[in-house]
Amino acid sequence: MHKLLKISWLNVKNSVYSKESLLGIIALFSYSMLWVFLVHPAQYRLEGYDFEFGRFLYVIILYAAVCIIRNDIRFNTIKTIFTGVFTRTEIMISKGIGLIIWGVIFSVIVEINNILVSCILYKKIGISGFLAFDHLQLFITYIVITFCMGSLMVFIVAVMFSEKKSVLFIIGILSMVNFYTAAIPILVGNRPEIAKNFSIYMKTPFYNTVLLMQGKFNIKSVSINIAWAVLFFILSVFIINKREIK
Amino acid sequence: MNEVLKINEVTKVYGKQTVLDKVNLSLEQGEIMGLVGPNGAGKTTLMKIITGLIKKYDGDVYINTENIRSKKKQDTKQIGCVIETPGFYPDLTGYENLLFFAEISGLKDKNEISEIVKKLGIESYVNKKTKKYSLGMKQRLGVAQAVLTYPPILILDEPTNGLDPAIVPELRKFIKYIAKEKQTAVLISSHILPEIELMCDKVAFIQEGKIIKIESLKKNEKDTALIAFVTSKLVELKNFFNNKKLSYKILGEDKLHVVINPKELENLVLSISKENIPIRSVYEVKESLEQKYLKTMGDGKNA
Numbered sequence: 001m002h003k004l005l006k007i008s009w010l011n012v013k014n015s016v017y018s019k020e021s022l023l024g025i026i027a028l029f030s031y032s033m034l035w036v037f038l039v040h041p042a043q044y045r046l047e048g049y050d051f052e053f054g055r056f057l058y059v060i061i062l063y064a065a066v067c068i069i070r071n072d073i074r075f076n077t078i079k080t081i082f083t084g085v086f087t088r089t090e091i092m093i094s095k096g097i098g099l100i101i102w103g104v105i106f107s108v109i110v111e112i113n114n115i116l117v118s119c120i121l122y123k124k125i126g127i128s129g130f131l132a133f134d135h136l137q138l139f140i141t142y143i144v145i146t147f148c149m150g151s152l153m154v155f156i157v158a159v160m161f162s163e164k165k166s167v168l169f170i171i172g173i174l175s176m177v178n179f180y181t182a183a184i185p186i187l188v189g190n191r192p193e194i195a196k197n198f199s200i201y202m203k204t205p206f207y208n209t210v211l212l213m214q215g216k217f218n219i220k221s222v223s224i225n226i227a228w229a230v231l232f233f234i235l236s237v238f239i240i241n242k243r244e245i246k
Numbered sequence: 247m248n249e250v251l252k253i254n255e256v257t258k259v260y261g262k263q264t265v266l267d268k269v270n271l272s273l274e275q276g277e278i279m280g281l282v283g284p285n286g287a288g289k290t291t292l293m294k295i296i297t298g299l300i301k302k303y304d305g306d307v308y309i310n311t312e313n314i315r316s317k318k319k320q321d322t323k324q325i326g327c328v329i330e331t332p333g334f335y336p337d338l339t340g341y342e343n344l345l346f347f348a349e350i351s352g353l354k355d356k357n358e359i360s361e362i363v364k365k366l367g368i369e370s371y372v373n374k375k376t377k378k379y380s381l382g383m384k385q386r387l388g389v390a391q392a393v394l395t396y397p398p399i400l401i402l403d404e405p406t407n408g409l410d411p412a413i414v415p416e417l418r419k420f421i422k423y424i425a426k427e428k429q430t431a432v433l434i435s436s437h438i439l440p441e442i443e444l445m446c447d448k449v450a451f452i453q454e455g456k457i458i459k460i461e462s463l464k465k466n467e468k469d470t471a472l473i474a475f476v477t478s479k480l481v482e483l484k485n486f487f488n489n490k491k492l493s494y495k496i497l498g499e500d501k502l503h504v505v506i507n508p509k510e511l512e513n514l515v516l517s518i519s520k521e522n523i524p525i526r527s528v529y530e531v532k533e534s535l536e537q538k539y540l541k542t543m544g545d546g547k548n549a
Contacts (some may be wrong), residue, residue, distance in 0.1 A: 076333025
């Protein structure tokens with residue numbers, strides 16, 4: 001287990017050190033600062049800025065998850081990895097642990113953004129606003145979202161098993177789903193009677209991810225997302241185990 | 247010597263195409279075997295089966311007498327490999343890549359990395375990011391990664407591909423070193439036949455998924471040699487070989503070729519001189535691997 005953790009950490013570290021990762025973080029904070037300096041809606045508190053940051057971060061989460069396997073296909077390191085001492089299942093478990101590590105990193109990035117926003121908007125939010133924020137819920141939220149949506153992306157890459165950029169198109173679609181369905185949890189929250197119209201959608205990871213990102217933390221959404229994550233992950237492990245590495 | 251790798255009747259079919267057809271091979275400790283054949287002959291597929299990258303196939307692959315299908319992964323990590331172009335994380339240095347793969351390979355003593363880097367002569371660029379590497383540099387780093395744990399079996403697919411000709415002898419020297427000193431069995435494929443000839447103890451010719459011929463390249467292990475005799479009395483020499491029931495081939499007015507066991511040459515020359523047949527010269531006609539390759543693959547086509 002210790003070895004797997006080390007491999008997972010090294011794997012994440014390799015992605016963190018990449019040029020794409022650096023560009024992603026710069027873009028992420030630039031987007032956040034656009035909201036702080038240019039848009040700054042009057043009704044927005046820290047939660048509002050946190051949600052906007054999370055919407056952009058969602059794209060980065062999907063991309064980071066894709067990179068966890070796609071980079072090995074792209075850089076042809078997959079053959080070396082799959083001929084090492086670890087079984088394919090163990091390698092995939094290390095990738096899963098990698099997703100959780102990414103979740104921790106993302107929650108730290110969100111907190112850095114929250115500190116920045118609180119300091120820049122010190123009159124409106126300030127340190128007291130930052131301290132009033134539920135940091136544990138944020139921490140759990142980003143780990144669960146990264147694990148769930150990351151597992152979905154790992155599953156998609158396992159099925160496609162290609163370095164082709166078409167997977168980036170899927171990231172685009174999922175990001176749009178996240179963006180355009182953000183209103184549904186608010187609608188359901190305001191008018192509970194329409195919940196039955198969305199009953200199936202409410203069981204998907206997409207709905208529950210948006211809900212968690214909006215700060216509506218609840219154990220049911222966390223459990224649904226974890227259940228989906230486990231399902232996607234088991235399927236990915238099964239597919240990878242059956243694959244021929246060409 | 248111990249047999250470390252045994253490939254028994256391995257067959258691989260993709261759709262209607264048979265890529266490997268009942269391949270049998272064995273490799274002993276410290277032995278270097280070349281695998282030569284045209285593109286699409288099945289060399290890489292065979293290597294991928296041995297390394298576990300391809301799991302569905304008929305037949306069996308044994309590592310140290312145990313079937314790789316039934317072995318635990320930790321036990322089967324006895325193979326280092328470079329299959330096709332070696333891959334590395336471009337934003338890490340060569341050394342950082344080796345550190346990562348050392349974890350994957352289960353290397354405990356990280357000092358071994360520096361030793362291998364030194365032996366392969368890649369110190370000058372190992373601390374540069376691999377995205378700046380040429381194909382030749384990647385090939386050498388790939389070999390370094392493959393031998394990190396000094397595995398009992400080393401599989402190298404076209405390792406000299408893209409290498410500077412000046413570097414090839416160094417790599418050859420290193421491969422020979424690990425075979426001799428670390429008793430690593432090496433299976434190597436290459437299109438550069440003179441290189442295979444200089445490096446390998448044995449060569450397996452593969453065509454259309456079939457092993458056509460396995461030949462020893464070790465001088466002292468050869469059973470037969472093609473010997474040329476030049477004489478002014480060709481008729482007498484012909485009669486002499488007829489009496490000895492040795493087959494020969496006449497080449498011109500004063501020369502013939504005969505296939506004999508090299509150990510018998512001395513006695514044969516002595517017998518000829520006793521018959522008072524003047525011999526102007528006797529020499530071994532060496533066939534290069536390239537000539538053997540063309541001959542063997544030609545035979546394969548006709549078969």
